Amino acid sequence: MGHSDHLDEYGDAYGAIAEINDEQRWAFGSSFEDPLAGVDVSVPSGVDGDDLAAYCLMLGDDALILSHRLQGWVSWAPELEDDVAIANIALDLLGQARLLLARAGKADGSGRDEDAYAYFRPASEFRNVALVELENGDFGHALARLLVFSTYRLGLLDQLRTSRDPVLAAIAAKGVKEVTYHRDYAARWMLRLGDGTDESHRRAAGGLAAVWPYVPELFVPHPIELRLADAGVGVDPSTLRAEFDSVVEQVLSAATLEFPPEPATSASTPDAVSAPGEGRDGRHTESLTGILDELQGLARAHREATW
Amino acid sequence: MGHSDHLDEYGDAYGAIAEINDEQRWAFGSSFEDPLAGVDVSVPSGVDGDDLAAYCLMLGDDALILSHRLQGWVSWAPELEDDVAIANIALDLLGQARLLLARAGKADGSGRDEDAYAYFRPASEFRNVALVELENGDFGHALARLLVFSTYRLGLLDQLRTSRDPVLAAIAAKGVKEVTYHRDYAARWMLRLGDGTDESHRRAAGGLAAVWPYVPELFVPHPIELRLADAGVGVDPSTLRAEFDSVVEQVLSAATLEFPPEPATSASTPDAVSAPGEGRDGRHTESLTGILDELQGLARAHREATW
Numbered sequence: 092m093g094h095s096d097h098l099d100e101y102g103d104a105y106g107a108i109a110e111i112n113d114e115q116r117w118a119f120g121s122s123f124e125d126p127l128a129g130v131d132v133s134v135p136s137g138v139d140g141d142d143l144a145a146y147c148l149m150l151g152d153d154a155l156i157l158s159h160r161l162q163g164w165v166s167w168a169p170e171l172e173d174d175v176a177i178a179n180i181a182l183d184l185l186g187q188a189r190l191l192l193a194r195a196g197k198a199d200g201s202g203r204d205e206d207a208y209a210y211f212r213p214a215s216e217f218r219n220v221a222l223v224e225l226e227n228g229d230f231g232h233a234l235a236r237l238l239v240f241s242t243y244r245l246g247l248l249d250q251l252r253t254s255r256d257p258v259l260a261a262i263a264a265k266g267v268k269e270v271t272y273h274r275d276y277a278a279r280w281m282l283r284l285g286d287g288t289d290e291s292h293r294r295a296a297g298g299l300a301a302v303w304p305y306v307p308e309l310f311v312p313h314p315i316e317l318r319l320a321d322a323g324v325g326v327d328p329s330t331l332r333a334e335f336d337s338v339v340e341q342v343l344s345a346a347t348l349e350f351p352p353e354p355a356t357s358a359s360t361p362d363a364v365s366a367p368g369e370g371r372d373g374r375h376t377e378s379l380t381g382i383l384d385e386l387q388g389l390a391r392a393h394r395e396a397t398w
Numbered sequence: 399m400g401h402s403d404h405l406d407e408y409g410d411a412y413g414a415i416a417e418i419n420d421e422q423r424w425a426f427g428s429s430f431e432d433p434l435a436g437v438d439v440s441v442p443s444g445v446d447g448d449d450l451a452a453y454c455l456m457l458g459d460d461a462l463i464l465s466h467r468l469q470g471w472v473s474w475a476p477e478l479e480d481d482v483a484i485a486n487i488a489l490d491l492l493g494q495a496r497l498l499l500a501r502a503g504k505a506d507g508s509g510r511d512e513d514a515y516a517y518f519r520p521a522s523e524f525r526n527v528a529l530v531e532l533e534n535g536d537f538g539h540a541l542a543r544l545l546v547f548s549t550y551r552l553g554l555l556d557q558l559r560t561s562r563d564p565v566l567a568a569i570a571a572k573g574v575k576e577v578t579y580h581r582d583y584a585a586r587w588m589l590r591l592g593d594g595t596d597e598s599h600r601r602a603a604g605g606l607a608a609v610w611p612y613v614p615e616l617f618v619p620h621p622i623e624l625r626l627a628d629a630g631v632g633v634d635p636s637t638l639r640a641e642f643d644s645v646v647e648q649v650l651s652a653a654t655l656e657f658p659p660e661p662a663t664s665a666s667t668p669d670a671v672s673a674p675g676e677g678r679d680g681r682h683t684e685s686l687t688g689i690l691d692e693l694q695g696l697a698r699a700h701r702e703a704t705w
Binding site for chain 2: 385
């Protein structure tokens with residue numbers, strides 16, 4: 092890195108600290124530019140551009156909405172270190188969302204940029220799964236959701252690294268590094284909670300029980316996912332379930348937590364939310380409306396961003 | 399960096415993206431550790447440890463409280479890029495706060511860690527200036543505050559790099575790199591707003607007018623600051639004012655904004671807040687109480703962090 096020579100004399104902690112953020116300045120340096128500037132964004136042969144765009148929105152909206160939910164935790168976490176960690180995770184996911192939404196705009200020929208997708212779509216055009224839009228609960232809920240989501244997404248991104256779409260492959264390669272840390276963070280907290288006090292164990296188990304009904308939706312393949320998997324561009328999520336169960340089971344076992352029972356049908360979902368499994372087609376709970384009111388408020392109030 | 403070879407083939411944007419976050423993993427890697435682990439934290443000769451601790455709280459609390467206010471903007475910014483940028487700035491400041499609060503605990507011999515300072519102090523023991531605790535206003539207000547604060551803090555940290563306290567010097571060296579970007583970001587937005595539409599100009603001018611009464615407090619030296627400046631450890635902030643005015647004037651001039659009039663006395667402060675100038679001694683507005691309710695809620699509810 093070169094710039095940290097001066098700091099290294101203060102020991103490893105400073106060496107590590109000095110590395111932080113020095114390479115993350117694209118947000119500033121790029122000065123309101125397209126995050127895919129300079130990248131070849133042509134649609135791979137044999138792939139429908141609208142399919143590819145919809146697929147990017149599925150993966151991008153998952154990241155965008157969970158990023159928003161995690162941001163709601165920043166400054167509320169039990170330790171400053173967790174504020175930092177959760178804010179970093181939220182930022183990683185926001186970065187993934189920007190790239191995926193930008194890629195969507197290049198794939199469907201609409202010319203929309205990531206802001207157009209984030210700020211000017213109604214809820215019915217968001218393609219995220221229900222898991223990410225659930226209201227924030229307690230810290231046990233937040234960590235259980237993060238464990239489940241990160242385990243699913245890491246398996247998905249790992250496969251996507253060999254996508255025939257070089258843009259998706261590059262986004263996935265970057266994302267694998269990030270989500271590996273997210274999963275590790277969530278797993279270590281689940282261990283700490285599950286194997287802690289009676290109260291912490293109860294919170295972790297409660298969080299897990301609350302998010303578990305939303306797990307099946309992650310692995311139900313959408314027709315678009317299947318078409319793109321056939322074309323070597325996307326991933327059939329049903330192929331990811333076995334590894335997901337294996338990883339989650341290892342974490343829960345070490346945390347002395349029970350593997351929750353699979354919901355028999357969507358009827359087991361709490362009444363307050365719609366049945367899971369429909370998010371990829373734009374059917375969402377009221378919770379998403381609340382998120383979009385916040386996320387889209389300023390941009391919509393000043394549609395042209397003229398002030 | 400080495401790890402981005404695979405991505406570089408996709409162009410510069412991916413090269414830049416791939417660098418993000420890869421080196422910022424101390425939050426995860428350190429696993430609930432002291433951020434100053436391995437650093438020599440002995441108090442320099444001729445310096446009172448309680449003075450040094452109080453000084454670190456002044457600088458740390460400024461960063462902690464503004465970080466919280468900026469987090470309130472994430473997901474509300476007009477573009478996704480600004481969400482990313484503001485979240486990064488908030489994270490930088492939170493990182494500075496952790497180090498400074500940790501350093502305070504090593505200086506006063508109390509053995510308190512950064513969490514003890516952040517979560518278990520009453521408002522009357524916080525030493526931040528009033529500027530950082532002001533309620534969030536509109537985006538013009540947020541950027542005006544950031545411009546003013548970053549310009550002040552960059553001047554301060556630049557001087558602190560030669561502090562006789564090697565811990566403060568290292569924190570400052572890291573901080574200078576970060577705050578240089580914060581100031582640049584704020585300045586570019588002030589240009590965009592000030593030199594934009596009538597409405598954006600009005601917003602920028604309004605934000606500047608709202609924060610300007612809180613500028614003098616930044617430069618009023620506290621007796622502790624003067625003692626530490628004499629000892630070669632701290633900085634007399636009154637020596638920073640001329641450069642501050644020069645930098646702000648350059649930005650405002652380019653942004654076609656007027657330099658606000660200096661408030662004649664603290665009587666010009668809006669009635670709803672206390673007079674500025676007393677924050678370093680723990681006198682704060684009601685706004686700080688609201689921030690601490692959020693920041694300290696979970697940690698206080700579970701004092702031992704046992705769940």
